Amino acid sequence: MSSSGSNLTPPPLQLEVPENAELVGLPAGADISVPPMDLRTAIESRATLRSYSSEPLSVDELAYLLWCTQGVRKVIPGKATLRNVPSAGARHPFETYVLVNRVTGLQSGLYRYLALEHKLMVVNLDASLADKIAANAFNQPQIKSSAATFIWSAILWRMKSRYGERSYRYIHLDAGHVCQNLYLAAESIGCGVCAIGAFDDDALHAVLGFDGDEQFVAYMASVGKKGTGK
Numbered sequence: 001m002s003s004s005g006s007n008l009t010p011p012p013l014q015l016e017v018p019e020n021a022e023l024v025g026l027p028a029g030a031d032i033s034v035p036p037m038d039l040r041t042a043i044e045s046r047a048t049l050r051s052y053s054s055e056p057l058s059v060d061e062l063a064y065l066l067w068c069t070q071g072v073r074k075v076i077p078g079k080a081t082l083r084n085v086p087s088a089g090a091r092h093p094f095e096t097y098v099l100v101n102r103v104t105g106l107q108s109g110l111y112r113y114l115a116l117e118h119k120l121m122v123v124n125l126d127a128s129l130a131d132k133i134a135a136n137a138f139n140q141p142q143i144k145s146s147a148a149t150f151i152w153s154a155i156l157w158r159m160k161s162r163y164g165e166r167s168y169r170y171i172h173l174d175a176g177h178v179c180q181n182l183y184l185a186a187e188s189i190g191c192g193v194c195a196i197g198a199f200d201d202d203a204l205h206a207v208l209g210f211d212g213d214e215q216f217v218a219y220m221a222s223v224g225k226k227g228t229g230k
Contacts, residue, residue, distance in 0.1 A: 010161045013081055014116050015095055022122040024106065029067035029118070032060050037188040046183045049192025050142040052224025056102035057147040061189050063118075065223065068185035069150070069178050070096050070115045083115070085177045088170035093158040094178060094218070097123065097151040097208070099133055101144065102224075110208075132207045137199040137220065146222035147191075152178060153210060154218045175219040182221055196220035 017023075067084065070092070074082040080090035087093070096113040098120070100106050109125035126132075133151075134143040143149050152175060159167035183193045197219060205212040 010079065010091070011155065011157045013075070013092075013158075014114065015112075015155065017114060017121060023114070023117075024111070024120040024122070026063040026066070026118050026120060027060055029064075029071050032064045032067065034061075034064055034188050039184075042184045042187040046187055047192070048194050049224070049226065050140075050194045050222070051227055052142070052145055052147065052192065052222075053227035054102070055147075055225040056104050057191070057223070057225070059103060059105050061191075062098070062100075062103050062106075062148060064189065065150075065182060065185050065191075066096065066098075066113050066115075067118070069181045070094065070113060071118070072115050075116065081115070085174075085181050087174050087177070088159065089162050091159045091162060091170070091174075093154045093156070093167075093171050093174060094152045095155060095215075097153060099130060099143070099146075099149040099151065101130060101149070102147040129207070133204065136203040136207060137196060140196060140198070140222075142194050142222040142224075143196070143220075145224065146194075147224040149196075149220060149222045150182060151208070151217060152219045153208070153215050156214050156216070171218055179219055179221050182223070186223055190226055191223050192226050194222045196222065 071084040072081045081092055083092055098111045100108055107125055110123040110129055111120040112123050114121055130144050137143055154171045159171055163170055179195050186193045204217055
């Protein structure tokens with residue numbers, strides 16, 4: 001297997017935003033206040049949680065989780081972004097989609113995080129979307145009971161333009177970095193996370209409108225306020 005691609009010109013750093021897109025502003029990362037938590041405490045208290053309370057996330061809390069998992073700290077125009085998670089060659093292949101179930105001030109539905117602008121873009125407000133996504137993840141109930149479920153789709157050419165066939169390995173390593181940041185950040189705001197790797201790729205891609213080749217779901221994770229379940 002080739003260890004590198006041909007160092008071709010990389011694709012845009014973010015998927016195109018339609019001119020008529022409905023955008024939702026988010027508080028800047030530096031303006032979001034969260035309770036302090038020692039890193040060791042976050043690491044040692046982190047545990048997968050599949051059952052959540054009915055308490056919603058605030059927009060600030062959702063913005064904080066997005067900032068911690070894909071927030072852009074620096075843009076190298078036309079080349080790369082430096083973010084709050086590591087990525088092979090600073091390729092950052094993911095587009096973050098959020099299935100919102102209970103976030104104060106946001107209508108339920110699917111949104112895309114525009115990391116360069118630190119905004120949300122409305123994708124689909126179909127009331128049945130949570131049911132469809134859960135059904136194509138083998139009916140895992142935490143997708144519908146969560147306050148929000150993160151869906152990380154990989155844009156293959158961002159990685160492949162530099163690393164060739166080895167890109168698939170790096171994409172999945174990157175997914176682990178992103179999801180672990182979500183677990184740790186969630187601890188500091190009283191939330192739990194359940195990473196989700198089991199889903200019907202073709203069926204889920206059909207619901208989300210991905211081709212499954214150049215854009216595909218690499219990982220998902222449900223998030224919600226801690227309740228009494230596990």
